[in-house]
Amino acid sequence: DVKVTQSSRYLVKRTGEKVFLECVQDMDHENMFWYRQDPGLGLRLIYFSYDVKMKEKGDIPEGYSVSREKKERFSLILESASTNQTSMYLCASSSAPQWIFGSGTRLTVV
């Protein structure tokens, strides 16, 4: 069964901490994505990557960075967590036209 796995379901971090969200896919997909999901705002694209070591900014990249050192792994980094980054974070991978989402990480910044 194909999978996108996000390492944590729930995370609580303090303001100012550096936070790493990990995502792994087992489908050999080229493209990987990070979205955040907020009530009333839907899914907003933070960053995406179409190849190892390649990254592109999405619609809301401020305050975030990403790393893709291996094809199967795409990490989202919050350099200095802030309370307005409290959200549900969803990772996805795709190889046209198949898109697969992970189950999400609910991050709370206190």
Add this chain to the structure above:
Amino acid sequence: GENVEQHPSTLSVQEGDSAVIKCTYSDSASNYFPWYKQELGKGPQLIIDIRSNVGEKKDQRIAVTLNKTAKHFSLHITETQPEDSAVYFCAATQGGYQKVTFGIGTKLQVIP
């Protein structure tokens, strides 16, 4: 860039009735329109999709229609069941499928 509008934001129907969710998109270059279902505690899952060269597609109780001229597409669920209760997202994307723009989601509640 692409902008996708989705409505209604919430929808309650009686079990057995039909449910319709509508979306509009802005970029005429978009040519692939997937629909996702997100159940509580899970990530979105693809339930049906349609390409711009097709006007309608059906899969059992689910159908999607596309009007390219008006730039809108709709999801139709017939004979709704309680397990259809979820949040549904429409989306639009161009060739290459590298970037997808989502609607804000519709929370569907099917009342037994």
